[in-house]
Amino acid sequence: MAQVKSAAFKKASTRALHDQGIQHALNHVMNHFTEARASAIAADYSDESWDAMRTRAAAIKAHTIGNLDYYLDLADRSIRRNGGHVHFADDAADATRIVIDIAKRHDVKRAIKSKSMVSEEMGLNDALKRAGIDPVETDLGEYIIQLAGETPFHIIAPAMHKTREEVSDLFHDWLKSAPTSDIARLCSIAREALRKHFETAEMGITGANFVVAETGTVVIVTNEGNGRMVTSTPRVHVAICGMEKVLPAIEDLPVFLRLLPRSATGQRTTSYTSFISGPRGPSDEDGPEEFHLIFVDNGRLNLLKDEVLREALSCIRCGACLNHCPVYRKVGGHAYGWVYSGPIGAVVTGPMTGMKQAADLPFASTLCGACRDVCPVKIDLPKLLLHLRHRLAEGTGSGERAGTWMERLYIRRWHDAVKTRAALDRSTRLGRLLQKPLVRRGKVRSLPLPVISGWTKDRDFPALAPKSFGEIWRDGLGPAREPE
Ligand code: SF4
Secondary structure, eight states: OOOOOGGGHHHHHHHHHTOHHHHHHHHHHHHHHHHHHHHHHHHHOOHHHHHHHHHHHHHHHHHHHHTHHHHHHHHHHHHHHTTOEEEEESSHHHHHHHHHHHHHHTTOSEEEEOOOHHHHHHTHHHHHHHTTOEEEEOSHHHHHHHHHTOOOSSSSOTTTTOOHHHHHHHHHHHHOOOOOOOHHHHHHHHHHHHHHHHHHOSEEEEOOSEEETTTTEEEEEESSSHHHHHHHSSSEEEEEEEGGGEESOGGGHHHHHHHHHHHHTSOSSOSEEEEEOSSOOTTOSSOOSEEEEEEEOTTHHHHHHSTTGGGGGGOOOOOHHHHTOTTHHHHOSGGGOSSOOHHHHHHHHHHHHOTTTTTTGGGSOOOOSHHHHHOTTOOOHHHHHHHHHHHHHHTOSTTOOOSOHHHHHHHHHHHHHHSSHHHHHHHHHHHHHHHGGGEETTEESOOOSTTGGGHHHHSOEEOOOSSOHHHHIIIIISOOOOOO
């Protein structure tokens, strides 16, 4: 599995906040995505009709996730009927072993890849290299970060943090091309370099945006056409996806094909939508001789088992929640330390990889609700983040408790202090007395005691007002009472 570095979230965020290049890229690209999304929706839909589509998509996903075993079994039977092979992988290592076994059987020396976030989870490129197979990413953004030896910065724009000059330097180093800052020229350089890989690779590896259970159809949406090349030119096609990607029937697909591109890039439709229902048939002009689909768990069952968190399995990886998240917009994707970033990354990383190392992520949110408002499948991300915070505070799983004993002691005392009106009034009077030596111009500049002193390390703490609103109200601000 790809290395998880989420425990370093705070340090990595601080670094990103001071990185001018990252800040510039985030400001520029995030605004572009949010404006493009808003215009694309407004051009075709009223608020009501867009909301109705989101409701329908959420209902389809909830139904499918609620009956996942049935639909996975149906997809399995349909794909086998079409002449394909289906595998179920418990974890990243299992999925990697399956891919390498298939590659070895076909004596594969080079595998071309279309974008697949699950293959990022698996750390597949490194594993293929160790097995003597040369993996080549063919999505332009993925190709750039492969050359740079990095992980994706964003779910749909993996190299958005790279400037054209940085890309030119990478191409110069790896492909010996002349330096240029012309984007069209950079695209041609990549196209020329990739063309020979398309012609020679024995295996194509892709993700799957959706898998239609009834027909056994893998649906892949791309903008560069590389997905179509990867699935049609090599002899073997291996698609890898999370087991939640399944949809019941072909009638369920159109609503997602409308929601996904508008939410992701602000396009009405993606440039290429490929439907693959198995290996090449006798009358087909192209396509692979052998087709495999690997459904991967890799921690998804942990989400499914939790009645609240299972909603996260509805995610269609559009990236809209990242683009609208005030935290992601400042710290970017690498700070989250694993494959998924932004609000959805903060929700799924812990349950999928272990809560202990991702314990800071559920707190990387202002809970403003922007992510929930834009999510095309109406995932209530703030609710899920709060649920994880609750789990971390209460320690409902072994090793998951994030709070120290002192934090828990403070919270218990806080609870005692505010649990009734009388207790709150008493605590407020005591607080006013105790804060007196600490207050300067209406602010407490430095709180005492461990843990709470952390609050005033970087900011002020507002002093308790001389009178509460209730006291002012009782003293005559409230409406005059009728004499009894
Ligand atoms: S949680 Fe919603 S908004 Fe975020 S990536 Fe998934 S589908 Fe898109």
